[in-house]
Every structure is written in structure tokens, then in C-alpha cells.
Amino acid sequence: MKITEYHFSNILLEGHLEFDNTENSQYLIFTKGSTLDVLQHSRYLWHSGERLELTETQREEVVAANDQLASQGYRVLGAATRQGGAELNQLDHNLLEQDLTFLGLVAMIDPARPEVADAIALCHRAGIQVTMITGDYGLTAAAIAQRIGLANGKPRIITGEQLGHLSDTQLRQILHKHKTGLVFARVMPEQKLRLVEAYKTVNIDS
Numbered sequence: 001m002k003i004t005e006y007h008f009s010n011i012l013l014e015g016h017l018e019f020d021n022t023e024n025s026q027y028l029i030f031t032k033g034s035t036l037d038v039l040q041h042s043r044y045l046w047h048s049g050e051r052l053e054l055t056e057t058q059r060e061e062v063v064a065a066n067d068q069l070a071s072q073g074y075r076v077l078g079a080a081t082r083q084g085g086a087e088l089n090q091l092d093h094n095l096l097e098q099d100l101t102f103l104g105l106v107a108m109i110d111p112a113r114p115e116v117a118d119a120i121a122l123c124h125r126a127g128i129q130v131t132m133i134t135g136d137y138g139l140t141a142a143a144i145a146q147r148i149g150l151a152n153g154k155p156r157i158i159t160g161e162q163l164g165h166l167s168d169t170q171l172r173q174i175l176h177k178h179k180t181g182l183v184f185a186r187v188m189p190e191q192k193l194r195l196v197e198a199y200k201t202v203n204i205d206s
Contacts, residue, residue, distance in 0.1 A: 009033040010097065029082040031100055034137070034186075035066040038078030042102040046081070051101050066105060070139035073147060074107040117149045124149075124180065131175075131199075132183040133192050141185040151181030160187040168198065175202045 013028045031038060039062055045054045062078075069076045080100035123130050132150055134141050138157045145155045156178050163171070163184060175182070175198055184195060 009038075026085050027083070029084075029100075031080045031082070031097060032077050032106070035062065035076055035078035035105060038080050038100065039063070039102060041097045042078075042080050042100040044099075044101040046101050046103050054102060062102065062105070066137075067139055069105065069107045070137050071143055073111075073140060073143035074109050075136060075140055077106045077108075079103040079106055112144060112148050117147075120149050129179050131195075132185075133187060133195055134183070134185055135187060136185055138183075138185040141183045145181070145183050150183070153181065155181040155183045157183050157185055159185050160191050163187060163191055163194075168201075171195075171198050172202050175199060 044051045
């Protein structure tokens with residue numbers, strides 16, 4: 001069996017494989033990634049040994065299950081598959097991620113090191129501002145922020161998508177206003193750099 005990796009979230013398996021008794025089953029794709037992203041590209045649901053058309057109610061149930069796990073600090077991935085013939089081997093990876101069959105959720109936890117909470121508490125006592133910047137889902141980041149003492153109450157969560165709509169002036173205002181409990185979630189590497197540069201400006205202006 002030959003394994004070809006097309007994208008960070010896709011694996012294409014070649015062989016005479018059968019997943020849902022489809023005759024044209026030369027190739028089988030497995031996709032993993034953010035639950036909401038995978039769900040958005042899924043048309044079917046694998047349930048009780050058969051492939052069913054994914055309903056809106058089922059989508060809502062998957063999102064609810066994802067959020068329940070994330071609110072406990074778990075990092076959650078959605079898993080899906082797609083089966084087909086030789087035409088799949090010719091598709092761009094973006095086209096591979098269409099008409100997927102949603103398989104389920106994978107939850108994992110990467111606990112913070114034991115000394116993190118004490119270090120953050122020490123920073124707070126010294127008047128040092130601590131901000132979390134992560135690629136994690138917002139609810140996951142919020143749960144971890146509370147667990148390590150970054151936020152006394154509910155943290156202020158700003159997603160990468162929201163950050164993309166903020167002007168530099170608006171971003172500096174937020175950084176200046178929220179001295180504690182500020183969490184940036186689902187951010188891209190270039191957005192992390194933007195935040196570092198913005199903090200430098202805030203510190204200079206202060």
C-alpha cells in the first residue's frame with residue numbers, strides 16, 4: 001500500500017480498500033483538522049456502520065460535543081474520510097476536502113507544566129502583563145487560561161479572524177485596556193508577529 005500526503009490534514013491511501021462498500025474504492029482519504037473546518041467540508045456522517053446524509057441537527061450535535069470537550073481544556077480534532085477511484089489522485093488538495101464523511105472527534109490534552117501557574121502569579125505580583133497567544137480553539141484556550149491563573153474570571157478571547165478585522169489603533173487600545181486575562185486564539189504565525197509588534201508600540205507609548 002502506498003501512502004501519499006497532500007496536505008497537513010490529508011492522507012491519501014492507495015489500494016483496494018473498502019470503507020462503505022463502494023465499488024469504486026481504489027483510494028481512501030483521511031482528513032483531520034479543526035472540528036468546525038472539517039465539519040464544514042463534510043456532507044455525510046458515518047453512523048452505526050453506514051454513511052448517512054449529514055443533517056443540520058447532527059451538525060449542531062457535533063459542535064456541541066466539540067465545545068463541551070474544549071471547555072474542559074481538551075484540544076479537539078475532527079476526523080473525516082472520502083472514498084473514490086483514480087480521479088481522487090488527480091485532485092488538488094482543496095478539492096479533496098469536499099463531500100467528506102465525518103467520522104468523529106479526537107480529544108487530547110496537553111497539560112501546562114506544574115510551575116506555570118506559580119510563574120504567572122509571580123508575574124502578576126510584579127506588575128508584568130501576561131497574554132496567551134495560541135492556535136488552539138477559543139474554548140480550549142479559555143479553559144487553560146483559567147486553569148493556570150492567567151484570568152481570575154472569564155478571559156477576553158479574541159480569535160484570529162476577529163484580529164484580522166482590527167486596525168492597528170484598535171488593537172493597541174485593546175492591549176492597553178486589558179492588562180490581565182487576554183487570550184488570542186486560533187491565530188496564524190504572521191498574526192503572532194503582529195501582536196509582538198503591537199505590544200512594542202504600546203510599551204513605547206506608555
